[in-house]
Amino acid sequence: MTLTALQPKLQEQVCRSENEINNIMSLISGIIPDAIRTECAKCNPSQKKHVGKVLSYLFHNRKNYWDDLLAKFDPDKSLREKYGFT
16 A cells, blocks of 8 residues: 555645645655554654544545554554554
8 A cells, every 4th residue: 555545635634735745645654654553652743643644534534544554563453452443
């Protein structure tokens, strides 16, 4: 899965310039795996906000991508159990 596939939805929801969306997507694509593994422990407030929006969008609108992310980055299902996604 590539997060650049989410760019159109982010453009609608965040209403920012194309360059800013590209910057956000680049930032998030490098952060999401670590954010899932560490519950965003290393994220700054802006990163947490953007990661939260992307993950919320995936959970509510793209369940297949959400499931793929969790399968890859939460293989022991500990986060799913902790947050009630079982």
